[in-house]
Amino acid sequence: MSEATEEILEHLAAISFVAGREAREALPAVVSLGEEASLRFLETGRDLFFYDREAGKAYFHATAAMVAAFGGLDPWLEQSRQFLTRRGTFRAVVGFFQQAATVTKKLGGRRGGALVQGWGPHGLIAM
Numbered sequence: 001m002s003e004a005t006e007e008i009l010e011h012l013a014a015i016s017f018v019a020g021r022e023a024r025e026a027l028p029a030v031v032s033l034g035e036e037a038s039l040r041f042l043e044t045g046r047d048l049f050f051y052d053r054e055a056g057k058a059y060f061h062a063t064a065a066m067v068a069a070f071g072g073l074d075p076w077l078e079q080s081r082q083f084l085t086r087r088g089t090f091r092a093v094v095g096f097f098q099q100a101a102t103v104t105k106k107l108g109g110r111r112g113g114a115l116v117q118g119w120g121p122h123g124l125i126a127m
Contacts, residue, residue: 002035008042012049019049022060031071037073044080052090054125055083060098069101074098 009027013020023045028040030041049056059080066076083093 002039004036005020005035005042008039010045012042012046014074016049016053019046019056022057024062026060030068033067033072040077041073044077047084048080048093051084052093058094058097062101063064065101066097069104096117 005027009020009023012023023042026045027038027042030038033041043061045056048059067073070076079096080093082088084097
């Protein structure tokens with residue numbers, strides 16, 4: 001684990017024991033994708049946790065299922081950051097993380113991934 005990765009994990013733990021624990025537990029699902037991916041993953045998780053505690057927890061809890069469903073961090077990592085641009089979306093964030101991996105698996109990677117990318121400024125856009 002790099003110094004930058006450890007620094008983010010320590011920062012999360014200093015802010016909240018829960019955030020640090022959740023991030024450390026989720027990280028093994030991402031490590032095989034490389035150091036850059038791990039850093040992007042942790043930075044996004046940290047930002048979501050600071051945005052809303054429940055959103056951050058949902059993000060970290062869903063990591064293994066999301067990586068398995070999408071085969072990596074894209075497109076769901078970038079979509080996760082979209083929630084940071086809208087106020088009061090923490091319930092949508094939690095719902096997104098609870099359902100996105102299942103929807104992607106049931107609809108198939110391409111179609112499910114397109115649905116996940118369909119979040120617009122007013123929520124999910126029917127595709």
